[in-house]
Amino acid sequence: MRLFTIRRAVRRTGNRFAILFLCLFVGAQTLVAQTKPADSFTGLKVPEGFRATLYADDDLAHDIYSMTVDSLGRVVVSGPGYVRILIDEDQDGVADSFKQFADGPASGAQGMYFLGRDLLCTGDAGLIRYRDQDGDDRADGKPDVFLRTRTGGEHNTHSIQKGPDGWWYLLLGNTTGINEKYITLENSPVKKPYAGTLMRLTPDLTKGEVRADGFRNAYDFTFSANGDVFTYDSDGERDISLPWYRPTRVFHVLPGSNAGWRSRSWKRPDTFLDMPPAVAAFHRGSPTGVSCYRHRSFPAEYQGALFVADWTFGRVHAIPLENYDGSYATEPTEFITGVGQFGFAPTDLAIGAEGALYVSVGGRGTRGSVFRIDYVGPVVAQKPNLADVEEAPVADSTETPAELDACLSAPQPLSSWSREAWLPLLKQLKPEDFYRAALDSSRPEDQRVRAIEIVTEQLGGFPDRIVERLILDQSERVRARLAWSLAYHDQPTRKTEWLNALLKDDSALVSRFALETLMQLGDQIDQSQCLDGLQQTLGATARYVRQTAARATATLNTEDFQILSERIGPDEGASLMTLGYATVIKQGGGVVPLAVRTGITVFEGDYQTDLRLDALRLIQLGLGDLGPPTKMAAVFDGYANGVDLSDHERHLDPIRIRLMQAFPSSHEILDHELARVLAMLAPYNPKLLDRILAKITDDTDPVTDIHYLIVAARIPSDRSREQSKKIASALVHIDEKLIRFKLPQDTNWDDRFRELYSQLVKIDADLPRQIVEQPDFGLPGHVLFLSQLPPQFLGKAIEAFERKIEASPDFQWNSDVIFVFGESTKPAHREMIRDLYDDFALQPAVLAVLAAQPEEQDRDKFIAGLESSQIEVLEACVKTLEKLSPPQQPEETVKLFATLRRLGHDKREKNLQARIIPLLQRWTGQQFGQVSDLADPEKARALVQAWEEWIAKTYPQVYQMVLQQGGEEAEKLNAVLSTVDWETGSKERGEALFRKRACIQCHGNRSALGPALTGVARRFSREDLFTAIVSPNRDVSPRYQTTIVGTVDGKVYTGLVVYRSVDGLTLRDSNNQTTRIEADEIDFENKKSTSLMPTGLLKDLTPQDLADLNAYLQSL
Structure with a gap:
């Protein structure tokens, strides 16, 4: 590739080629124009002005898990058992072949980063490194292991990247099992990691910390031009249309933050005061690749934007970032989607040296491919801000060295290929060159920010004389990056002075980065010298400045924490809230009375709704936080305490009284969370129950209804007849509302709803009867309510279903309704079930019901059922045939044998084989071997072969018709097999x-x-x-x-x-x-x-x- 060629030239002739190389990156449209255009791929839809081409197909890389661009600018992919370098030999924009870099990891690498010619990746033992010391594009041997973690699973160890600080960042899913043992750095932002984590490892990979946690299964992450981390976390897709369902979200990952995943049935909402910023949400999906576009080939609106991939729905979103309130705002767009039913399953994203966006596809054994997205529309004029290479002065000139311009403007500066290009240039420059660049207001902000990052990572930080000028700079991005820089190295010496000033900065971006630095430094500095600035951030208008201030405050020693607390007045609601949250963090869990008192004070005060909402969350945290509770069904994970409150019971009643009096408020969002707090407190109060149930009306959506029904299930007071009817009506109308609001349900829905219903019945034993008596009872989803129904009311329930069926010609029969009618003794109901047999989707349930009381008239149905793909149906049919008389037609015997022959792949199938053999013996009077022979593969094979030989000989015509598919081919094969010399x-x-x-x-x-x-x-x-x-x-x-x-x-x-x-x-x-x-x-x-x-x-x-x-x- 072009990059490889130029890198060799750099070795031969020095820096001018490297400079030219980086300049060509910046004007990469010319590179696209110089390559022979490949055919556009019609299976993908991209915005106007862009072109999608197929860069590599499945023959080069099957089932791709991850992708990167190596230090020589080549696309590298990994899947099960391979890492491959894709080679575009004729430079036509299409890969022609591959080099097998490694025959591993066996698990496939889910994250890769090339450091020079060596590859760091995740797979097999954990975080591993393949060495290529001789540069032959082939790993030298077995990999080194740096960090042992779980790998290979879809929720295990994922992406590895190098940050702007030169440290390594590692993203891990929620089943990886990262705990305190993995933390070896004292000031780790997260002390007790839970679920998915983002780790940060020292440059030599010897120590590490947990930067953030609480992810479900974020697969990839990236750094923005401001140095912030972004990741794309998965939803709880099986919980859709339940109150705790959260969509896939793109998080701005703040240090110390928790993304809110606590269990399958509890994921915190974005509104919680301790949640990180969710800059975008995309409903359902399976997040995979994430990349920040820091090149010049795409139009300006995409430069600095995030690109995130969704495997499930086959799409890539573009997310432009705009600084807002200490975080970011955005208006995402769909950038790539599949056309028609084309199976576009993106697994990773990477930006190439020429500025193209590469997208790999694969996963779960699917077809592997790499697509390349180029911008081919009108060239947008952009000033490169580079000196004329041919007239560039030498590095020791008083003028700006060309190497400096090239170094600072290098695209994708954190990538392997970009670092390989700009790091050699760095050696030709002096620290003063970068100091001047950082101070030079005529330079683009991106270059000045890069100057600060390079000084921080490579040159030991800034001296005081430079800091005192940078701190007054007009650019908030420059000041913010300076604040970040202070976390590293011993200089500047007046670090606390500068940090205190930056904490007071008017820019939320600057003060937030200063707070992150204060967190990172901890007791390495005299934090008491920063209390003035820290105090100012406690009451900041920017939400995420306050959130970060709480985490920074929690790092103070006890004395400084107390001093800061005493400075906050009783009417400073925002500051009180931040301090209360800091108290929760500092205590590290359990009940925090101060947080509860603070939360109630602010909630009852004359404050804005968003601050009162935060106050309710602070009360939840002060009560020990929400679930998952012990000895309680999963439906209550987000409605009950994660700690036992019994030792605090005498203090809880005054809290219950004050909060019950506040419900309902005049704000729906406040009522929603206030109800959750009341559920945690589980007050015995019938009047409160009336007010909770009043939130459920004919017009409310079913998700809201379920929320308040769960709260009602946490109120243990006896039910009045009216309350029981109200709850019964609400439960019965959930199904109708789901249809009306067009809300989908997934596999966890019934389980959670059944748990809710069971708890409501424990409190109100008459509830099942009240449900059956509801005039709208009888929909398919109502079968769930029969699980708690006393037997004497079952007939009444079946009659209700029958009335619904008669009144609805398009009644949506399902297996559950069939099983209900299976409990009836009425012949008409059995005939109704029998009439449904021809509906393919209902056949398994029909056969199961008919099998409970088998009749000879249904024999043909049970024989036909032997061809079912469902093991449950096969079991029911065999069990039924055991009860019926022997067959009169040989087809039945042959079909039963055919079932025996195709089973045996797992324990359940073998158990069914063990029932079929005695049945064959009874039907035929023949016996071959013993049932116990099935436990031995050789004997099992001989047993089935013996039956087959007898069947073929006894019923040759039927055998030929039923079993000898491809019989002619088989005869030809047998003839050929007899001539083969197998030893060769x-x-x-x-x-x-x-x-x-x-x-x-x-x-x-x-x-x-x-x-x-x-x-x-x-x-x-x-x-x-x-x-x-x-x-x-x-x-x-x-x-x-x-x-x-x-x-x-x-x-x-x-x-x-x-x-x-x-x-x-x-x-x-x-x-x-x-x-x-x-x-x-x-x-x-x-x-x-x-x-x-x-x-x-x-x-x-x-x-x-x-x-x-x-x-x-x-x-x-």
Whole structure:
């Protein structure tokens, strides 16, 4: 690539080529124009003026997990068991080949960063390094391990990057298990990490701290031009339409912040005073790659913007950043989306040396690709602010050295390839050059900020004489970066003086960075000298300045904390709140009475709504914070205390009284959180319950209704008849409201709603009867309420369902309703169920109900059910056939054997085989081996083979019709197999053939489609293996049967479902193509008892080919 060429030139001839190289970066539109344009990729939609091209396809890199650009400017990708450098040999903008940098990590790397020729990545043992000391693009050996963490899972160790301070930053998911043991730096912003974390490691990787925590599963992060960290965290997708559901959010990650994930059923809202800024939210999704565009090739509106990728919905968002209130404001736009049903599943983003945005796709065994997004529209004139390279003076000139301009204007300055270019230039310059650049107001702000960062990372910091000028600079970004710089190195010597002044700065951005520095330094400085400035920040109008001030205040020693506290007057509500939050942080958990008192005082005071809302959150924190509570259902994770309050009971009643008197307020948002506080306090008060239930009306949305119903479940007072009816009505109308408000539900919805209902019934045993008597009872979702219904009322409930069905021709039958009618003894109800058999989606439930009291007239249904893809249906059918008389037709015996033959892949299937064999023995009078033989693979194979030989001989025509799919092919195969010299097989040639015939696509490492083939030759005979290849539909395990999806526009898609949610699904087909289908586009969905594996895979293979393929399969 161009970068590699120029880097070699730098080694030969010095700095002029490096300068030219960086200048070309800045004017990168010319680079795009110089390359031969590749064909636009029509499967992606990009904004006008941009072009998407396919840079690399699945043949170069399958199932890509992560991507980076190395120090030579080449795109590097990783997936299961590989790291590959993609090579564009002819410079046409399309990769032609790859170099295998490493045959690992086996888990795949989910984050990569090249430091020179060495690769730091996450995978296998944790944070590891592959060395390439000889520069041959091949890792020298096994990797070094720097930090042992959990890897490989989707919620484990993720992205690794180098920050502007020269430290390493590492992002880890919520199942990685990062705890206090990982903290080896004294002033770690987070002391007791929980859930997903952002770690910061020293440049030599010997020590570390936790910078932030509370993420669910943020996969990637980036640094903005101001040096702030941004990440994109996942939602709790299975909890959608429940009160604690939070969408995917892009967080501005403040040091010491917690992003609010506490459990599957409790994720804090953005409104909480301790939550970090959520600069953007995108509803449902699976966040992956994050990058900040700091290049010049894209138009100005994208320069400095964040790009974030969503795997589930196949989209990339652009998020321009504007300084606001100590954080950022934005108006996001959709930058890339898939066209039609094209399966665009982005996993990572990277900015190339030429300024293109690269997007990798893959994940969960799906097709791997890399797309390149270039701007090809009208060139926007931009002043490069660089000296003329040809006339550039030498470095020791009194004029500005060209090396300095090139160094400060280097695009993507934190990237591997950019550092490789500007670091050599740094050696030719003096610290004074950068001092002057930082002070030079005629330079663009970005260059001045970079000067401060370079001085901080590389040159030991600024002397006092420079700081005293920078601190008065007109640019808030320059002052903010100076505040950040003070956290590093011993100079300047008057650090506390400067820091105190910066804390008082009028700019929220500046004071927030000064507070972060105060946090980081801790007791390394005399913090008492900063109390004046710190006091000013406690009452700042900017929310996130106050939040950071609380964290900084918590680092004070006891004496300074007390002095600061005494300075705050009783009417300074904002300062009191900040101090109260600081008290909670400093105590480190448990009940904090001061915080409760402060919160109540501010809440009852004459303050603005947002501050009163913060006061309610402070009360929650003071009470020990919200869940997850012990010995309580998950639905109460966000409504009950995480600590036991029994020792504080005598102090709680006055608090209960004051807060109950305040409910309801005149503000809906205040009532919402005040109700949550009351739920924590669990007051026994019937009048409060009336006021809580009054918040539920015909017009309120179901999510709000559930919130107040959960609060009601936390009020243990006896229910009046009217209260019981009100709760029953609210519960019954949830389903109708979900439909009216068009709100989706996912897998956790029923479980949480059932937990809520169970608790309400514990308090009010008459509630189930009241529900059944509601005039609107009888919708499919109401089946859940029958779990607590006394048996004597079941008939009444079934009658209610029957009335609804009769009144609604389009009644949405589901399995639950069928099971309800299965409890009826009325023949008409059984006939109603039987009539539903032809509805494919309802067949499993119909068979299960009919199986409970089997009748001969339904025998054909149970025989047909043996072809089901659901193991539950197979079990019900076999169990029923055990009770019925032996068959009169041989087809039934053959189909039962066919079921035996295709099972055996897991314990449950083997258990079902153990029931089928005695049934075959009873039907046929034959016996081959013992059921216990199924425990041994060799004996199990012989047992099934013995039955097959008898079936084929006894019922040859039926056997041929039912089981011998591809029989002609099988006969040809057997003839060829007899001629093969198996001893001549080559494992290497067999592996090549395995890949050439595309078997690797479905049976590769960690593939989402076909079963793993490890040990396959030990489980099956050679003949069985090759027969399965030539006749893939012969024996298909329920787990691998094909799904057919039809869309409302008449299209039909076939494949295996690799991802499913209420919003839609993702299919992968036999050609390794990925298709995303939205829920509202699906017309029907069925499963076939056929395989996705194509036929004809052995066509035209020679006996030697078969020997080679066998040798490879034997090696697995």
